[in-house]
Amino acid sequence: MTINIKTRACYKVFISPVLPAFILLSLLSMTVAFVEAADLVDDTKQIATLRKGTQLSTEAEEPEPLLNESNKDKKRERGYPMQPPTIPHAIDKYQVDTRANQCLACHARTRIPESQAPMISVTHFMDRDGNFLADVSPRRYFCTQCHVTQVDATPLVENTFIPIDQLLKKEKK
């Protein structure tokens, strides 16, 4: 009983005078939060991204025209022995999915005599435990995961890679 009286007194003395102000304040903070949420949508008020503050709905600058894939059928040097060879021909619109693999239409083991294309390497028949399978291992099926075409373009960043043979030569000197 005494506690009850105390609580009521406490309410009268401390809470009731500030209650309207409290409600007002909470309403205000909600509004602020709402405005801040709206700011999140606005790219320009955010930290720098790759889009450099450009709105998603606009283009920062006219994109460069697409370059044609190199299509000269000349094999290129590999940077290191295990490098997946780059593709020396155009492959645009090649279908590689569950239904068909247009790369394998020439590069599969059984297609070599007719196509005279290089056969996919033996590693492509191995599962991850090193056992040889009858056909291409599913993990090697999607060619463009490793093999890519090239375009004749100026590199956007400098390449600092040094091939091992050049590295060894340098050490000898």
Next chain:
Amino acid sequence: MKKLLLHYWKLTNKPSVHFSIGFLTLGGFLAGILFWGGFNTALEATNTEAFCISCHEMENNVYQELQTTIHFSNRSGVRATCPDCHVPHEWTDKIARKTQASKEVWGKIFGTISTREKFEDKRLELAQHEWARLKANDSLECRNCHNFDYMDFTRQSPRASVQHSTALASGEKTCIDCHKGIAHQLPDMSEVEGWQ
């Protein structure tokens, strides 16, 4: 039945009583022109892309796939429409193909490929029909635009010029033997000859 046929036979056999020969000849001639013109106009109307994609089976499946290929969008803006590749351009062959296409009306009515799933199940069979047709007519519809005689091998990639100057030139292969799936997606190729 026999009586009825006989009646009509006699009717057509009898010389005209009321109409002059001039009227009948001229009238027949004019009616002929009207019928022939109407027939060809109707035929041409069914020979347009707009007609093909008026069915959702065509618009939602094959037409969508065509749009990403070079036969739809390219640097020079020359494009192929459905009938350019799927209907022969010569009149007799065209009529033969159109007669065959009545089967497609049947398919439309009974919803043979009315859903994406049904279409996917039929994709291989439908593709094989087209491959067989193009193989049989030596890829005639390709050659309506791509003329071997005017191919400049020096403008082709080394691979292409080797294949075109040997296998294609000798007639050992025809366009469709190598160029499958150029305008639409390929079906399941695991059972197709020349695909492993």
